[in-house]
Amino acid sequence: MKNRFLSNILLTFIWVAITGDFAFLNYVFGFILSFIILYVITKGRGDAKYFKIIPKLIAFVFFFLWELLKANLQVAYDVVTPKFYMTPGIVRVPLEAETNLEITLLANLITLTPGTLSLDVSDDRKVLYVHAMYLSDKQAFIDDIKNGFEKRLLEILR
Template sequence: MRTPFLMNLLLTFVWLALSGNFSLANTLFGFLMSFAIMWIISLNSENRKYFRIAPKTIGFVFFFLAELTKANIQVAIEVMTPKSTMKPGIVRYPLEAKSDFEITLLANLISLTPGTCSLDVSTDRKVLYIHAMYIGDKEKFIRDIQNGFERRLLAILR
């Protein structure tokens, strides 16, 4: 996994050096072009994990940025309006993540989103306790995390 990514970066830097244009758009173009070239070259190769994980990682970054923006707007509106619409609570979230790394990453991503905070993990590592500012429907809140953060994160890590 590390070697194809480093090769992708190396080819991107070669593209930047050859083109002489170091703009963000040209860097992204070079990265995507080198990714496509490496993908075509490795069509008959058995180790294609990088080509499955890279698009999922990019998609996850955009998903997280969208969720982060949505939560920031929601909290900002709450702060600026005189009437409170908060329905705070603590949710017992059943974990599908098993390893310490998966659980820690999920808990940190949840805590980075404004309005939510990961509180604790049960001793058997099957439950994550989450405090949230807006819990209208606990089951919907749990489904949103399962279908959003956890499913996408585990697709990358496993």
């Protein structure tokens, strides 16, 4: 997988050098073009994990940016209006993530989203404690984390 990624980056730089256009969009186009070329060249060979992970990773970045935008707008609306709409609470989120990397990334993604903060992980690493500023329905909040961040993150890491 590392070799394919490095090949993809190398082909991207070759594309940019040949075209002579050092704009960001040309790098993106070169990356996509070299990704397609590598996919066609290596189609039918064993390990195709790289070609599954990259689209999921890109989709995850857009998902995170969308969640970030929604949370920022919710917090900003609460700040500029005279009435506070906060209903804070602490929630126990059961974890499917098992490794330290998976739990750490999930906790950091939750903390990076405004209005939520990862507080602690249980000693057996089965539960993540999360503080939420806007907690109207605990189960819906847990489902959002499980079906959003955790599910997508585990699809990439496993």
